[in-house]
Amino acid sequence: MSGGFDAGAYLSGMSDDEWKHLLRDLGDAASRFRRKTGNRLPEDVTDFVSGCVAKLLREPHKWQPERRRHRRPLPEELRAYLVRAIWCDILSFLESAGVRRREDYEDAIRACPEMAPSPEELMMKRDRANWIARMREFLRPYGYTPLFDLHFIEGCKPRESARLLRMPVERVYAHIQQIKVLLRRHFGDDGFLEDLLA
Known part of the structure; x- marks a missing residue:
């Protein structure tokens, strides 16, 4: 990928500690969602993370932060991208579940408004x-x-x-x-x- 951050090379070089850090961040987001809505996610957190990573690698044009000289620590932009991706998946799931889940959908947005995807x-x-x-x-x-x-x-x-x-x-x-x-x-x-x- 020219002219931008090579997500594939970065992710393949992440240490176990970095993956644990990322999983913990996303796990915290999922826990906030469960506490606010009483609902479990349609998939577990690891599935969401792997899905977000796959999406990141398939769509490199959507991931173009400034080039970094060093790969560590984990760039905040990458963590923010993946955390936002999991929330898009959560909210999309709730929205598609229908009117009876509307309160859950709104509660999830209130729980983490900065992660709410645009219409x-x-x-x-x-x-x-x-x-x-x-x-x-x-x-x-x-x-x-x-x-x-x-x-x-x-x-x-x-x-x-x-x-x-x-x-x-x-x-x-x-x-x-x-x-x-x-x-x-x-x-x-x-x-x-x-x-x-x-």
Whole structure:
């Protein structure tokens, strides 16, 4: 990644203590959420962290803080980015849960107002989730949903997907191309689709 902070290189070089520090920060945020709302998260904190890190690595253009000479201590900007990401996930989950959870949603914002995502962020997150749900449903009859999730959503390389799905890597490459053809043919020329398939 040119002209900015290399998130992949930084994260791969983080020490166990730095990861524990980050997990503790996010765990504190999750605990505040539980105390205020009485609800548990839809996933545990570690899942949220790994999801946020995956998102960070998939979308490097959204993570461009000033370049640092030294990698330690953990840059505050990176911690703030990931903590904000977990709160976007929490609030998006509550918002999508419907009217009966509206008080919980508002309580969560009051518990940590600086982490509240903008309406535009929530709208984009919901739109993306809806698109992915439609694509998964469309691919299900073809048997391509597991590979779609691994390769396009989780960002696994073809060899890793082949290992997890226990199929030849050549077959994985062929299926990836077929998925692209099917999705483009069915969903048309869409900016989000092209970003996902890039």
